[in-house]
Amino acid sequence: MQGSIQLEISRRVLLISSAATIAVNGVVTRDAAAQAAGSQMNNTEVSFVVNAESRKLNVDNRTTLLDALREHLHLTGTKKGCDHGQCGACTVMVDGRRINSCLTLVVMHEGDEITTIEGLGQPGNLHPMQAAFIKHDGFQCGYCTPGQICSSVAMLEEIKANIPSHVTENLTAETKTTPTEIRERMSGNICRCGAYSNIVDAIAEVAGTKA
Amino acid sequence: MNPFDYLQADNASNAVKLASAAAAGKYLGGGTNLVDLMRETVERPDTLVDVTDLSRRIEARPDGSVMIGAAVKNTALAADRTVRRNFPLLSRAILAGASGQIRNMATVGGNILQRTRCTYFYDEASRCNKRDPGRGCDAIDGFNRYHAILGASPSCVATHPSDMCVALAALDAIVHLEGPEGVRMLKLVDLHRLPGGRPDIETELRPHELITDVELPALSFAARSTYRKVRDRASYAFALVSVAAALDLGDDGNVKDVRVALGGVAHKPWRALKMEAALRGRAATEVNFRAAAEGELSDAAGLRDNAFNRTRQADDRCRPR
Ligand SMILES: Cc1cc2nc3c(=O)[nH]c(=O)nc-3n(C[C@H](O)[C@H](O)[C@H](O)COP(=O)(O)OP(=O)(O)OC[C@H]3O[C@@H](n4cnc5c(N)ncnc54)[C@H](O)[C@@H]3O)c2cc1C
Ligand code: SF4
Ligand code: FES
Ligand code: FES
Numbered sequence: 001m002q003g004s005i006q007l008e009i010s011r012r013v014l015l016i017s018s019a020a021t022i023a024v025n026g027v028v029t030r031d032a033a034a035q036a037a038g039s040q041m042n043n044t045e046v047s048f049v050v051n052a053e054s055r056k057l058n059v060d061n062r063t064t065l066l067d068a069l070r071e072h073l074h075l076t077g078t079k080k081g082c083d084h085g086q087c088g089a090c091t092v093m094v095d096g097r098r099i100n101s102c103l104t105l106v107v108m109h110e111g112d113e114i115t116t117i118e119g120l121g122q123p124g125n126l127h128p129m130q131a132a133f134i135k136h137d138g139f140q141c142g143y144c145t146p147g148q149i150c151s152s153v154a155m156l157e158e159i160k161a162n163i164p165s166h167v168t169e170n171l172t173a174e175t176k177t178t179p180t181e182i183r184e185r186m187s188g189n190i191c192r193c194g195a196y197s198n199i200v201d202a203i204a205e206v207a208g209t210k211a
Numbered sequence: 212m213n214p215f216d217y218l219q220a221d222n223a224s225n226a227v228k229l230a231s232a233a234a235a236g237k238y239l240g241g242g243t244n245l246v247d248l249m250r251e252t253v254e255r256p257d258t259l260v261d262v263t264d265l266s267r268r269i270e271a272r273p274d275g276s277v278m279i280g281a282a283v284k285n286t287a288l289a290a291d292r293t294v295r296r297n298f299p300l301l302s303r304a305i306l307a308g309a310s311g312q313i314r315n316m317a318t319v320g321g322n323i324l325q326r327t328r329c330t331y332f333y334d335e336a337s338r339c340n341k342r343d344p345g346r347g348c349d350a351i352d353g354f355n356r357y358h359a360i361l362g363a364s365p366s367c368v369a370t371h372p373s374d375m376c377v378a379l380a381a382l383d384a385i386v387h388l389e390g391p392e393g394v395r396m397l398k399l400v401d402l403h404r405l406p407g408g409r410p411d412i413e414t415e416l417r418p419h420e421l422i423t424d425v426e427l428p429a430l431s432f433a434a435r436s437t438y439r440k441v442r443d444r445a446s447y448a449f450a451l452v453s454v455a456a457a458l459d460l461g462d463d464g465n466v467k468d469v470r471v472a473l474g475g476v477a478h479k480p481w482r483a484l485k486m487e488a489a490l491r492g493r494a495a496t497e498v499n500f501r502a503a504a505e506g507e508l509s510d511a512a513g514l515r516d517n518a519f520n521r522t523r524q525a526d527d528r529c530r531p532r
Contacts, residue, residue, distance in 0.1 A: 042214040061259075062212040064246070084247055091312055097286075100312045103243045107217045108261060155311060163290040166306045166446065171295040187446035188310025 044107045050075070051119025059106055066090045066101035069116060077117035077146045081190070088189035091147040091154075092116050098154035100188075117146035120153065129153050132202035140193035148189045152203045155185045159207075177207045212249045216258040223389045223423045226262050231391050231419045233258035238421060240282070240321025243313050248326065251333055253342055263318060266424060269294070275429030281320030281422040285375065286311070288319060298427060300436035300455045304378035304474075307440040310447050320422040323376055323386065323402070324414070327369035327478075328357065328449055340366045341410040356516040357449060360508075361477040367410030368514060370475055371403055372449050377474035378438055380482045381455040382427050390420035399425070403479030410478070432459035432468060440474070450475035451517075458495070466490045466499075476511075483507045 047056045050073060057072055066083075069075045069092070081089030083102045090102040093115040121127035129149050132138070139145040159175050167184040168175055175181070182203050183196075191199065216233070220226030230236035237256035239245060240263060248254040266280025271293040279288060288294060289305040305314065331337040331349040338347035350358055350368055358368040376399065384399040402414050427433075436457035442448040453474035459467040469490045471483040489503035513519075 041216050044217055061215055061217040062249075083250070085243055085310075085313055088310065088312060097315045098312050099316045100243075100310075103241075103246050103313070104316060105217070105239075105242060105246060105259075108239075108242065108263070151312065158286075158311065161290075163286060164295065164302065164306060165311075166303075168306075171299050171302055184446055185311055188312045 046106055046110050048109050048111060049113045051114070051116060057106065061105065061107050063106045064102055065092070065094075065104045065106045065109060065114070068106040069101060069114075075116050075118050078150075079143055079146055081143070081147075086190070087144070087147075088151055089144050089147040091151040091189065093150055093154050096154065096157060098151050115150070117150055120149065127153065129202070129206050132205045133199070136198045136202040136205065137195070138199040138202040139191075139195050144189060144191045144193075144195075148186070148191065148199055151186060151189045152182075152199075152206075155182075156203070156207055158185070177204075177209045179204060179209070182207070213252060213255045213257075215249075215256055217261065218258060219261045219264060221264060223265055223421055226260050226265065226421050227389055227391055227419055230258070230260045230421070233260075236260055236419065238262045238320070240318035241284070241313075241316035242321075243309075243317050244321060244325040248333075251335065253333060253335070262320065262421065275431075277427040279319055279425045279427070281318060281424060283319045285309075285314040285317040285319070285322060288375075289314065296434065298378075298382065298430075298433045298436070300381060300433070300438045300457060301375070301378040301427070303438035304374045304440075304453075304455055307438055307450075307453070308374035319375075319425055322373055323379075323399070323422060323425070324416075325373055326413070328372045329369040330354065332369065341369060341406075341413075344409065344411045351514065354516060355514040357451065357475070358514055358517050359477050360511040360513055360517060361473075361481055362405040363478065363512070364406045364408065364410070366408055367406035367478065369406070369410065369478060371477070371479050372475075373480065374438070374440060374450060374453060374474055376403075376480040377453055377472045378455040379425065379427075380480035381436075381457060381470040381472035382430060382433065383470075385426040385428065386422055387424040387426060388416065388420045389423050390417050392417070394423075396426075400480070400482050406478045413478075430457065430470070433457050435459065436470075452476055460495055464494055466493055466495050471507075473507075485509075 042061050043058055044061055045058050066080055069078050078092055079089040081087035085100045085103045090100050091098050092101045094112050121130050129152055159177050162175050164171050164175055165181055165184050167180050179200055182200050218229050220229055235256050236258040239259040239261045263282050265282045267282045268280045269283055269291050270278040285305050289302045295302045329350055331339045332341050337349040340348050348367055359370050379399045386397050386399050386402055388395050438455045440450045440453035442451055455472045457470040461467045469487050471486050473481040473483055486503040486507035489506050493499045
């Protein structure tokens with residue numbers, strides 16, 4: 001174990017020192033970046049399951065999960081709004097938990113199970129949350145909607161798992177699904193069209209509570 | 212983003228070895244801050260050592276203390292039964308921060324070492340002593356609503372943005388570290404530095420030191436505690452000011468013991484020791500709370516956009532809920 005780590009390190013140091021020859025003052029130039037990106041060292045093979053299908057990608061380590069889904073797997077339902085974790089348009093589920101796919105590298109998801117809006121339901125076979133968004137007019141332009149829907153499906157599971165929120169009054173009691181809870185827990189999904197009240201109605205209907 | 216090598220560590224010692232072997236190695240937690248900073252090329256590591264598979268344990272010990280692995284997700288820590296019951300200020304602080312999605316990704320170690328949200332720090336076109344030592348600071352005469360009123364320097368007026376760390380500071384949390392020279396411990400309040408003349412040096416960590424665990428020492432009155440945060444919108448915004456407080460009241464209505472820490476006001480989570488001393492043994496009245504808060508802020512200095520913070524803070528703390 002120890003020996004193999006040593007070996008691994010010296011191999012990496014060698015690679016790094018050769019890479020260093022193309023870097024000036026620690027700042028990698030655009031050309032150098034492009035060259036280095038092609039090298040073994042900055043690429044990784046990732047296998048994961050996306051919407052119940054096994055996928056394998058060889059990606060530049062810099063690729064975010066969002067870009068891998070959209071650009072490599074052509075699953076364009078997941079949207080890029082801000083690319084900084086500020087809007088929630090890129091929300092997907094990883095092993096059932098909602099995350100912002102723009103802030104995570106795809107290489108961090110070896111073996112994970114990823115669900116995007118395409119995996120939740122399709123035309124003719126809608127997820128109850130998708131149907132509720134349509135029924136309640138939970139969108140206008142629709143850009144934030146895939147993120148809203150993935151987020152809300154996982155959010156209801158968080159309440160079921162008794163994960164509290166900022167507005168939970170009693171931290172030691174079971175958490176409840178109230179409109180106030182729904183609003184706070186959905187604050188990571190911004191809607192520029194302001195469809196918020198209909199979004200809460202749609203989620204409340206799926207949760208079986210009155211908004 | 213500059214190219215980098217990606218490695219995974221299965222234990223702390225390997226993580227330290229891998230990171231120290233690289234020319235510019237960095238640990239990767241949830242990535243919610245680091246990936247963003249790498250995209251802006253503010254951070255330029257040549258190697259990322261993923262430490263999210265290290266300890267995810269939360270261990271409640273018989274003596275009332277709690278050990279928290281550095282890879283524990285923020286959501287998991289906030290939802291932990293023992294923490295909710297015995298250290299509610301910590302659950303509340305975490306839940307007041309970021310969004311459900313981000314808390315599901317963010318780790319305890321990464322939260323502690325997240326970097327300031329000063330907009331000029333992110334913007335390569337502006338002058339920033341933290342990013343580019345010696346270049347100047349565009350925040351001092353710029354947009355500084357979110358900037359420091361305590362412990363700032365002419366070099367940098369940035370704040371530490373973490374909510375969780377404010378609760379950890381109030382709780383006297385101990386950070387366990389492992390580095391190339393071995394293991395050691397630091398109190399959380401001693402981990403972050405004030406900016407002084409070197410705002411680019413943000414912590415007392417030595418090169419490649421890894422946070423392995425965070426320990427909450429037992430505190431008899433921590434169950435009587437909370438966290439309050441003032442921000443520009445009701446949710447999903449950084450603190451303009453926040454307070455973590457725990458209070459031990461005697462039968463006579465006097466303060467037996469108290470812990471207070473402030474967020475959003477300084478380059479580090481601010482433990483309000485002056486305020487605590489002013490309150491111990493005194494009657495728990497609004498007048499005394501207000502006077503103690505004013506005392507803590509006697510050295511506070513406002514900038515163009517954040518001077519409101521002085522009053523806001525004193526008021527907020529005193530108002531009974
Ligand atoms: C839109 C948005 C809003 C936010 N709002 C809030 C808010 O209101 N309140 C709040 O408190 N936070 C907020 N955050 C910040 C968020 O809490 C942090 O980004 C998060 O906690 C960082 O954790 P991470 O695991 O993702 O760290 P990473 O991004 O992975 O790492 C951060 C730093 O820590 C280092 N690091 C990680 N783990 C270790 C370790 N074990 N040992 C040593 N070094 C390590 C990394 O090298 C890096 O320098 C917000 C973030 C975003 C994007
Ligand atoms: S306040 Fe600090 S981080 Fe912000 S621009 Fe000035 S030096 Fe940089
Ligand atoms: S695109 Fe990811 S949060 Fe906005
Ligand atoms: S429907 Fe347009 S952004 Fe939400």
